[in-house]
Amino acid sequence: MAPKKRDDNWVDGLRGVASFIVVTGHLCTAFVPWLHDPALSDGGPSNIFQLPILRLCVGGRGSVAIFFIITGFVNSINPVKNSRADNTYVALTNLARSTFTRSGRLMVPTAIATVIAWALCHMGAFSMAQRADASWIRSTSPAPSATFGEAVKNLLWNLVLFWHTGASIYDGTHWTLKFFLSASFRTYLTLLALTLVKRRYWYAVTGLLWAYAWLVNDHLVGINIFPGMLLAQLQVDYGSRATQMLPKVVPSILIFFGLIIWGLPQNNQTWAWWSAAIRSFIVAITPANADHSRYASSLGTCTLMLGIFFSRNARRFLTLPLFNFLGRVSFPVYLLHNILIRTILSWMVYGESATRIPVRNEKGELLQLGRASPMAFLFILPIFYAILYLVAHMWATYVDPQCGKAVDWLKDKMFKERPDSQEKLLPLPNGGSAS
Numbered sequence: 237m238a239p240k241k242r243d244d245n246w247v248d249g250l251r252g253v254a255s256f257i258v259v260t261g262h263l264c265t266a267f268v269p270w271l272h273d274p275a276l277s278d279g280g281p282s283n284i285f286q287l288p289i290l291r292l293c294v295g296g297r298g299s300v301a302i303f304f305i306i307t308g309f310v311n312s313i314n315p316v317k318n319s320r321a322d323n324t325y326v327a328l329t330n331l332a333r334s335t336f337t338r339s340g341r342l343m344v345p346t347a348i349a350t351v352i353a354w355a356l357c358h359m360g361a362f363s364m365a366q367r368a369d370a371s372w373i374r375s376t377s378p379a380p381s382a383t384f385g386e387a388v389k390n391l392l393w394n395l396v397l398f399w400h401t402g403a404s405i406y407d408g409t410h411w412t413l414k415f416f417l418s419a420s421f422r423t424y425l426t427l428l429a430l431t432l433v434k435r436r437y438w439y440a441v442t443g444l445l446w447a448y449a450w451l452v453n454d455h456l457v458g459i460n461i462f463p464g465m466l467l468a469q470l471q472v473d474y475g476s477r478a479t480q481m482l483p484k485v486v487p488s489i490l491i492f493f494g495l496i497i498w499g500l501p502q503n504n505q506t507w508a509w510w511s512a513a514i515r516s517f518i519v520a521i522t523p524a525n526a527d528h529s530r531y532a533s534s535l536g537t538c539t540l541m542l543g544i545f546f547s548r549n550a551r552r553f554l555t556l557p558l559f560n561f562l563g564r565v566s567f568p569v570y571l572l573h574n575i576l577i578r579t580i581l582s583w584m585v586y587g588e589s590a591t592r593i594p595v596r597n598e599k600g601e602l603l604q605l606g607r608a609s610p611m612a613f614l615f616i617l618p619i620f621y622a623i624l625y626l627v628a629h630m631w632a633t634y635v636d637p638q639c640g641k642a643v644d645w646l647k648d649k650m651f652k653e654r655p656d657s658q659e660k661l662l663p664l665p666n667g668g669s670a671s
Contacts, residue, residue, distance in 0.1 A: 246544060249554030251306050252562025254299035255569045259624065261296030262409065262577065263617070266370040267607070274501045274508035288510060289495050298498040298533040300412055301460050303570075304419055305541060308464020309471075311338065311423040316438070316472045319431050327431050333647065335424045339417060340643035345636060346413055347395055349571040353406035354391045356579060364586050365578035367595070367605045376408045377578050409574040419457045423465065435473075442466050453523050455530040463538045467545060479548035490543030491550060498536025502529045561629075568628035568636070576624050584608070584616045 264271050264285075271294045275282045285293055292298065311334065318327035356362065358380045365377035381387035394405045402414035426445065430438055442465050449458025470478065497514060501507075505515040505528070518528045518535070544550040553559070589605040597603055608616060 246551040246554035248563030249559030254302040255566035266372040274511040304460030305464040308461035312468035344639040365582040487547035494540030500532035565628035568631035
């Protein structure tokens with residue numbers, strides 16, 4: 237018998253979609269960077285994938301915003317349940333344990349992926365990527381260190397300081413992970429402060445924190461994690477009943493406008509009338525010197541997720557088996573996709589050119605390789621995605637559980653025992669849903 241679906245299982249499906257968009261966004265940035273414009277020229281025609289909604293194939297910034305919103309959501313859901321049930325001991329104890337285990341389950345797989353990228357770099361696996369005509373691929377493909385000692389030093393330096401600076405030598409796409417960690421701790425601190433607060437003031441305090449983050453230009457973390465916390469509170473208080481609270485047309489409108497706002501281009505936002513209109517709206521509601529693309533991505537994805545929360549059909553759609561699978565492998569996909577872009581994808585795209593073009597010219601400079609034809613990409617990309625999701629599935633099946641066991645073992649060694657009698661979750665007051 238299949239396990240019962242959680243009311244919040246749609247969040248996993250959305251996370252899977254977001255990780256897929258991150259990959260497509262990086263591929264498009266590498267090979268068709270002009271998709272970040274709303275049109276081919278100022279006032280000129282648009283490619284079909286430059287149009288609203290369809291342009292979300294390069295909506296990586298919105299996907300990152302979704303990850304932060306989900307970070308606020310998943311880290312808050314159980315503490316909110318326990319607080320609503322007046323089960324303070326369990327709330328604080330589980331919060332302490334979650335602070336340790338969730339951080340470890342982020343850091344340990346990231347360290348393993350970094351070691352893999354480091355090893356591949358020094359085995360020459362990125363040599364073809366270093367010659368790619370796609371500047372984005374070249375910029376994320378470091379050269380091997382001069383000596384083994386220097387290589388080890390760089391690895392250790394990267395493993396430690398990465399969580400301070402967010403700069404990874406061996407995989408630049410990991411820069412957000414440092415901010416995911418800090419976002420989690422900001423969420424834990426807020427939850428700690430709110431544990432004894434009355435229910436109605438949870439919403440007020442979280443809303444004020446969101447407004448403060450918006451006003452002080454906290455465009456990456458703050459304006460995303462606090463909406464996630466608000467969504468967790470709505471989930472605990474209303475659960476599946478939320479899908480019956482609004483007329484069906486209202487969630488659809490929220491989803492539509494969320495996708496439109498999310499699609500504000502990163503570059504040349506005044507080249508098309510629709511992007512200029514969105515930009516004018518965002519400029520009017522954001523502080524001075526704001527990153528308008530980041531703010532639009534956050535506002536759009538928050539609106540989108542609010543619409544999904546109130547929509548039964550959208551929830552059902554995101555809990556289909558395909559989206560459940562995408563959600564299960566979303567973190568491995570995020571961790572590993574750039575490694576595969578710089579190896580397998582680069583070999584397929586540039587392999588034929590590498591057989592004809594010498595490595596260096598007379599001055600000793602690396603010679604760039606020409607990419608495969610557009611027709612070849614029709615075969616290369618499906619193969620790449622199949623390999624990526626196969627590798628991600630294997631990682632989720634074999635590597636992630638071992639990382640979890642290692643973190644749990646360390647937790648069991650370090651943490652005090654707690655009485656079993658204190659762990660029972662009390663029923664929620666006022667008939668609230670706990671799922």
